[in-house]
Amino acid sequence: xxxxxxxxxxxxxxxxxxxxxxxxxxxxxxxxxxxxxxxxxxxxxxxxxxxxxxxxxxxxxxxxxxxxxxxxxxxxxxxxxxxxxxxxxxxxxxxxxxxxxxxxxxxxxxxxxxxxxxxxxxxxxxxxxxxxxxxxxxxxxxxxxxxxxxxxxxxxxxxxxxxxxxxxxxxxxxxxxxxxxxxxxxxxxxxxxxxxxxxxxxxxxxxxxxxxxxxxxxxxxxxxxxxxxxxxxxxxxxxxxxxxxxxxxxxxxxxxxxxxxxxxxxxxxxxxxxxxxxxxxxxxxxxxxxxxxxxxxxxxxxxxxxxxxxxxxxxxxxxxxxxxxxxxxxxxxxxxxxxxxxxxxxxxxxxxxxxxxxxxxxxxxxxxxxxxxxxxxxxxxxxxxxxxxxxxxxxxxxxxxxxxxxxxxxxxxxxxxxxxxxxxxxxxxxxxxxxxxxxxxxxxxxxxxxxxxxxxxxxxxxxxxxxxxxxxxxxxx
Amino acid sequence: xxxxxxxxxxxxxxxxxxxxxxxxxxxxxxxxxxxxxxxxxxxxxxxxxxxxxxxxxxxxxxxxxxxxxxxxxxxxxxxxxxxxxxxxxxxxxxxxxxxxxxxxxxxxxxxxxxxxxxxxxxxxxxxxxxxxxxxxxxxxxxxxxxxxxxxxxxxxxxxxxxxxxxxxxxxxxxxxxxxxxxxxxxxxxxxxxxxxxxxxxxxxxxxxxxxxxxxxxxxxxxxxxxxxxxxxxxxxxxxxxxxxxxxxxxxxxxxxxxxxxxxxxxxxxxxxxxxxxxxxxxxxxxxxxxxxxxxxxxxxxxxxxxxxxxxxxxxxxxxxxxxxxxxxxxxxxxxxxxxxxxxxxxxxxxxxxxxxxxxxxxxxxxxxxxxxxxxxxxxxxxxxxxxxxxxxxxxxxxxxxxxxxxxxxxxxxxxxxxxxxxxxxxxxxxxxxxxxxxxxxxxxxxxxxxxxxxxxxxxxxxxxxxxxxxxxxxxxx
Numbered sequence: 001x002x003x004x005x006x007x008x009x010x011x012x013x014x015x016x017x018x019x020x021x022x023x024x025x026x027x028x029x030x031x032x033x034x035x036x037x038x039x040x041x042x043x044x045x046x047x048x049x050x051x052x053x054x055x056x057x058x059x060x061x062x063x064x065x066x067x068x069x070x071x072x073x074x075x076x077x078x079x080x081x082x083x084x085x086x087x088x089x090x091x092x093x094x095x096x097x098x099x100x101x102x103x104x105x106x107x108x109x110x111x112x113x114x115x116x117x118x119x120x121x122x123x124x125x126x127x128x129x130x131x132x133x134x135x136x137x138x139x140x141x142x143x144x145x146x147x148x149x150x151x152x153x154x155x156x157x158x159x160x161x162x163x164x165x166x167x168x169x170x171x172x173x174x175x176x177x178x179x180x181x182x183x184x185x186x187x188x189x190x191x192x193x194x195x196x197x198x199x200x201x202x203x204x205x206x207x208x209x210x211x212x213x214x215x216x217x218x219x220x221x222x223x224x225x226x227x228x229x230x231x232x233x234x235x236x237x238x239x240x241x242x243x244x245x246x247x248x249x250x251x252x253x254x255x256x257x258x259x260x261x262x263x264x265x266x267x268x269x270x271x272x273x274x275x276x277x278x279x280x281x282x283x284x285x286x287x288x289x290x291x292x293x294x295x296x297x298x299x300x301x302x303x304x305x306x307x308x309x310x311x312x313x314x315x316x317x318x319x320x321x322x323x324x325x326x327x328x329x330x331x332x333x334x335x336x337x338x339x340x341x342x343x344x345x346x347x348x349x350x351x352x353x354x355x356x357x358x359x360x361x362x363x364x365x366x367x368x369x370x371x372x373x374x375x376x377x378x379x380x381x382x383x384x385x386x387x388x389x390x391x392x393x394x395x396x397x398x399x400x401x402x403x404x405x406x407x408x409x410x411x412x413x414x415x416x417x418x419x420x421x422x423x424x425x426x427x428x429x430x431x432x433x434x435x436x437x438x439x440x441x442x443x444x445x446x447x448x449x450x451x452x453x454x455x456x457x458x459x460x461x462x463x464x465x466x467x468x469x470x471x472x473x474x475x476x477x
Numbered sequence: 478x479x480x481x482x483x484x485x486x487x488x489x490x491x492x493x494x495x496x497x498x499x500x501x502x503x504x505x506x507x508x509x510x511x512x513x514x515x516x517x518x519x520x521x522x523x524x525x526x527x528x529x530x531x532x533x534x535x536x537x538x539x540x541x542x543x544x545x546x547x548x549x550x551x552x553x554x555x556x557x558x559x560x561x562x563x564x565x566x567x568x569x570x571x572x573x574x575x576x577x578x579x580x581x582x583x584x585x586x587x588x589x590x591x592x593x594x595x596x597x598x599x600x601x602x603x604x605x606x607x608x609x610x611x612x613x614x615x616x617x618x619x620x621x622x623x624x625x626x627x628x629x630x631x632x633x634x635x636x637x638x639x640x641x642x643x644x645x646x647x648x649x650x651x652x653x654x655x656x657x658x659x660x661x662x663x664x665x666x667x668x669x670x671x672x673x674x675x676x677x678x679x680x681x682x683x684x685x686x687x688x689x690x691x692x693x694x695x696x697x698x699x700x701x702x703x704x705x706x707x708x709x710x711x712x713x714x715x716x717x718x719x720x721x722x723x724x725x726x727x728x729x730x731x732x733x734x735x736x737x738x739x740x741x742x743x744x745x746x747x748x749x750x751x752x753x754x755x756x757x758x759x760x761x762x763x764x765x766x767x768x769x770x771x772x773x774x775x776x777x778x779x780x781x782x783x784x785x786x787x788x789x790x791x792x793x794x795x796x797x798x799x800x801x802x803x804x805x806x807x808x809x810x811x812x813x814x815x816x817x818x819x820x821x822x823x824x825x826x827x828x829x830x831x832x833x834x835x836x837x838x839x840x841x842x843x844x845x846x847x848x849x850x851x852x853x854x855x856x857x858x859x860x861x862x863x864x865x866x867x868x869x870x871x872x873x874x875x876x877x878x879x880x881x882x883x884x885x886x887x888x889x890x891x892x893x894x895x896x897x898x899x900x901x902x903x904x905x906x907x908x909x910x911x912x913x914x915x916x917x918x919x920x921x922x923x924x925x926x927x928x929x930x931x932x933x934x935x936x937x938x939x940x941x942x943x944x945x946x947x948x949x950x951x952x953x954x
Contacts, residue, residue: 142619187664194678194776201671299671 001027001346007151007172008032009141009185013116014318014335015178016123020067021343022176023130030170031127032139032153034179039121053208053239053247054119055226055329056080056112057418063336066343075122080112081240087225089277090387097277101225102395106403109419111226111329113239115247142167144175144188146313151175151188174353175314176342178335181301183320193310198303202325202376205257205297211238211246211282219244220282226329228382231275235383248283250292251383257297265289300325302372306365309357317342322368327378328417334371337421338364367424374417374424397438410434478504478823484628484649485509486618486662490593491795491812492655493600497544498820499653500607507647508604509616509630511656516598530685530716530724531596532703532806533557533589534895540813543820552599557589558717564702566754567864574754578702579872583880586896588703588806590716592724619644621652621665623790628652628665651830652791653819655812658778660797670787675780679802679853682734682774688715688723688759696721697759703806705859708752712860725760727769728860734774742766777802779849783842786834794819799845804855805894811848814898815841844901851894851901874915887911 006022008015011033022029056076064073085103092098104110127133136153144151155166177185181199190197214220219240221227227238227246234252241247260268269285280288303323309315318335342360349356381391401410413431416422422430483499485492488510499506533553541550562580569575581587604610613630621628632643654662658676667674691697696717698704704715704723711729718724737745746762757765780800786792795812819837826833858868878887890908893899899907 182668191659196677198675200673 001025004028004173005030005171007170007175009175009177010034010179010183010318010320011037011120011124011135011137012178012180012318013120013123013332014339015176016120016127017063017067017336018176018178018317018339018342019127019133020069020072020123020130021339023127023133024068025343025346027132027174029130029133030136030172031133032136032141032170034140034184035137037124037135037137038117039124053249054114054116054332055083055239056114056119057329057333058109059330059337059421060333062421063333063340066340069126072122072126075126076114076119077112079118079122079242080114081242082224083111083113083226083239084108084224085110085226087222087227088387089227089229091274091277099278101222105415105419106399107415107419109415110224111418113226113241115241116332118242139168141179141184141188144185144314146175146189146192146310149173149175149313172313174312177314177316177320178318178339179320181303181319181323183316185314186305186316186320189310189314189316192314193307195305195307197305199323200302201299202302202379203253203255204251204300204325204379205254206300207250207257207292207297208295209248209250209283209288209291211248213244217244220246221278229276229279230383230387232384234275236272236276236279237382246282251379260292261297268292302376304365304369304372307358307361308364308368309361312353312357315342315357315360321364322372324372324375325379326375327382328371328375330371330375330417334368334424338368363423370424370428371417374413374428394438398434478502481505481650482507482648484647484652486652486654487511487656487660487795487797488514488597488601488604488612488614489655489657489795490596490600490809491816492653493597493604494540494544494813495653495655495794495816495819496604496610497546497549497600497607498816500604500610501545502820502823504609504650506607506610507613507649508610509613509618509647511617511661512614514601514612514614515594516601530726531591531593531809532560532716533591533596534806534810535586536807536814536898537810539898540810540817543817546603549599549603552603553591553596554589556595556599556719557591558719559701560588560590560703560716561585561701562587562703564699564704565864566704566706568751568754576755578699582892582896583876584896586892587701588895590703590718592718593809595719616645618656618661618665621662621791623652623666623669623787626650626652626790649790651789654791654793654797655795655816656797658780658796658800660793662791663782663793663797666787666791666793669791670784672782672784674782676800677779678776679779679856680730680732681728681777681802681856682731683777684727684734684769684774685772686725686727686760686765686768688725690721694721697723698755706753706756707860707864709861711752713749713753713756714859728856737769738774745769779853781842781846781849784835784838785841785845786838789830789834792819792834792837798841799849801849801852802856803852804859805848805852807848807852807894811845811901815845840900847901847905848894851890851905871915875911 001022002025004027006019006027006029008019008022008029008031011019011031015031015033019029019031061073061077064076067073083104085101088100088102090098090100124135128135138156139153140156142152142154149172151170151172153168153170155168175185177183177189179185189195211220221238223240223244229236234250234256236248236250238246238248260271268289269280272279272288283291301323302325303319303321305316305321308317308321317338319331321338322334324331324334341364345356345360345363346353349359395412398410398412401408402412402415411420411430413427416427416430417424420427478499479502481504483496483504483506485496485499485506485508488496488508492508492510496506496508538550538554541553544550560581562578565577565579567575567577601612605612615633616630617633619629619631626649628647628649630645630647632645652662654660654666656662666672688697698715700717700721706713711727711733713725713727715723715725737748745766746757749756749765760768778800779802780796780798782793782798785794785798794815796808798815799811801808801811818841822833822837822840823830826836872889875887875889878885879889879892888897888907890904893904893907894901897904
């Protein structure tokens with residue numbers, strides 16, 4: 001991409017990674033970000049419209065690894081805390097509390113908890129060290145013409161004394177939009193590309209909480225788990241931070257939030273105490289109530305669109321192309337994978353960007369739609385199924401097959417999504433096949449189990465000659 | 478709405494009508510339109526992104542009628558040409574041409590062909606005569622804050638010598654967005670309201686043609702029909718104009734358009750001649766080819782969104798809320814009905830705009846989604862089913878019931894959609910019920926038809942005593 005000018009819109013983790021990929025390929029890279037530089041912590045309020053509580057897994061790591069600089073990956077991994085499994089917190093009908101650890105993977109692979117800001121800082125610092133990258137903060141895209149490859153940005157520079165913000169016009173060869181679920185790139189692209197687009201809000205709000213370290217300065221609960229308090233229609237989760245606190249999220253239907261917002265504080269505490277056992281040991285009741293009141297109650301959006309590009313001039317990646325609900329922990333991982341796939345296509349068609357982007361759209365829309373659906377489905381699993389005996393049985397059988405018969409190539413859908421780089425659409429195909437085989441095996445087992453006693457009774461009846469007058473449906477010896 | 482400032486965005490037929498409704502209720506109305514005043518024909522190129530070929534029916538007329546000024550309605554109706562039915566043009570496998578007239582309605586009700594520009598002019602002229610309405614053309618909405626009720630417009634005044642367009646800030650009490658399928662109002666509203674939104678392009682492009690009057694200055698084909706040349710996967714239609722020309726539209730799959738764009742002119746002519754018999758008698762072959770090349774090939778979009786409002790500050794109507802494919806001829810009619818419903822809600826809750834808008838969203842999203850689905854379904858009917866014997870039989874039976882047993886309240890779905898003001902969702906409910914009854918009747922008829930011969934044979938057998946030894950399953954006399 002020597003001599004090409006690549007504009008990246010959005011300096012979040014996915015946009016930063018895209019800029020690194022473009023820079024390594026020799027492009028002149030300019031990154032335009034609507035907000036302030038988040039490294040200037042004084043001027044940037046915590047961005048509560050995006051989760052600061054992320055799970056980094058293989059697809060994200062592979063995206064970083066494929067950028068080509070091992071030190072960058074190491075710097076990111078240094079910011080993470082391994083989570084080897086889920087810790088499921090429940091209370092029985094008699095009131096007894098239980099904690100059950102469910103390992104993620106029989107081969108010891110794990111998720112990593114990472115602070116969004118910390119990850120972003122590492123990427124931005126690295127970007128700033130690259131000679132062919134320029135960063136522009138407080139630049140809001142106001143328009144783009146993707147036929148003549150021009151874009152306009154409004155500069156909200158606070159030092160300016162003019163009453164109207166300055167506007168700049170920028171030419172480019174390729175624009176990469178990584179500007180999130182409410183992407184301006186996508187909005188302007190949709191004026192050029194005939195785009196099928198769906199956005200839907202699910203009946204679920206979320207509110208963030210912090211669980212502080214203990215008085216002795218240690219983690220309040222196991223740091224190497226993703227903690228879940230499943231409660232049927234709602235749930236509470238917690239992920240560890242490097243400073244030994246936990247970032248927690250309460251998810252629930254809109255109606256539950258409305259009710260809790262109206263009712264006295266005790267309603268919230270009663271609910272949390274009943275369904276989230278142990279929580280009030282670690283977050284003081286007063287603190288819990290004030291965090292619920294102070295922190296915003298935010299919606300969850302699911303976005304599908306196609307195509308992800310227009311001609312040879314613009315392409316969207318990450319949440320801009322495929323915002324999903326957070327229940328598979330794949331949002332950022334899928335975004336980083338999108339960057340890797342995009343540049344593999346650009347490498348494959350070095351002299352035909354239009355062809356590369358078209359190929360990217362074909363592959364990536366299918367996979368993006370698949371993981372969006374899986375993420376929606378996992379909401380049910382996290383709130384409810386993790387505690388069901390059938391779910392546990394299936395997990396046990398599938399993991400045993402994976403562990404003891406590795407040559408079968410058996411794996412759970414979860415481990416293929418989280419610990420492999422198999423295309424999401426293929427993961428679902430494999431899972432479907434496995435489900436069919438598993439159902440067949442279970443049927444055979446059931447037949448065997450049923451036929452055993454029947455055969456025994458039959459043999460016993462013949463041998464003991466107790467039933468001389470009974471007619472057997474099959475020939476007697 | 479005395480003393481309230483109502484901003485209408487979009488000065489098309491639906492926006493103009495909304496401004497009239499607001500003006501009559503005493504509001505201070507300001508209308509902001511992106512484009513030039515279409516009445517200054519010299520500066521406004523024909524807007525080819527919207528069809529200029531419209532069918533006005535009861536819902537649109539009722540919207541105009543309910544505005545309260547009979548002269549306005551008369552002025553609009555003077556611009557229309559009645560179409561009493563469809564004229565179906567086909568060619569048999571042997572090459573024989575046929576034309577078949579299918580009346581729209583047994584009670585003589587009809588569609589009206591109207592030029593979009595002519596209709597718009599009447600409304601704008603009337604708007605301009607109202608003292609409490611101001612019109613602003615070449616004003617592009619660039620932003621809106623629906624909490625503080627402020628909006629920003631960029632003025633693209635060509636007389637200005639400044640290199641950057643002027644921007645104005647406008648306060649309002651209520652904004653009504655009638656700015657079409659690519660609505661800026663909706664875009665900005667979606668930043669405030671949690672909106673479920675779907676847009677999809679169907680596999681169909683369209684291209685407009687003009688069929689000139691004959692050399693003697695008359696209509697080339699019957700002026701009181703909507704002409705259809707159905708051809709399975711594609712079709713051609715023609716609607717009469719007051720100047721005795723016809724506005725025609727060719728609809729077909731994307732792939733067919735791509736093929737015709739590449740192939741020699743003769744391919745287009747061969748196709749038209751084979752499937753659209755008689756057309757080349759009225760549009761000269763050279764003209765047909767040059768119109769296909771000159772006029773744009775445009776897509777069709779289907780939009781569903783919910784809600785249609787945010788709090789008490791903004792509401793969307795017409796294509797901005799429910800752009801649909803044109804195959805039921807209901808796009809503008811539904812838009813004008815939306816205006817009527819919106820103001821009926823505002824009248825119902827004079828002191829609670831938020832309640833009025835919420836009530837509008839509940840009623841109107843359901844109906845808008847219904848007509849969007851019906852419009853999609855009608856594409857199949859127009860291209861194909863109008864020629865099928867079963868379709869004709871059902872139309873005949875239903876229309877006969879309507880005509881000869883009016884007390885039954887029977888009516889075709891088409892006539893309820895086009896000639897009544899019943900809610901679209903109720904139309905579909907009625908059609909479902911009628912379909913069930915009709916199926917029952919047809920079954921009973923079939924049973925009767927089958928039982929007739931059986932009874933005859935039975936009676937004959939008894940009478941002739943030919944079959945003394947045959948055991949009848951029912952008692953013999």
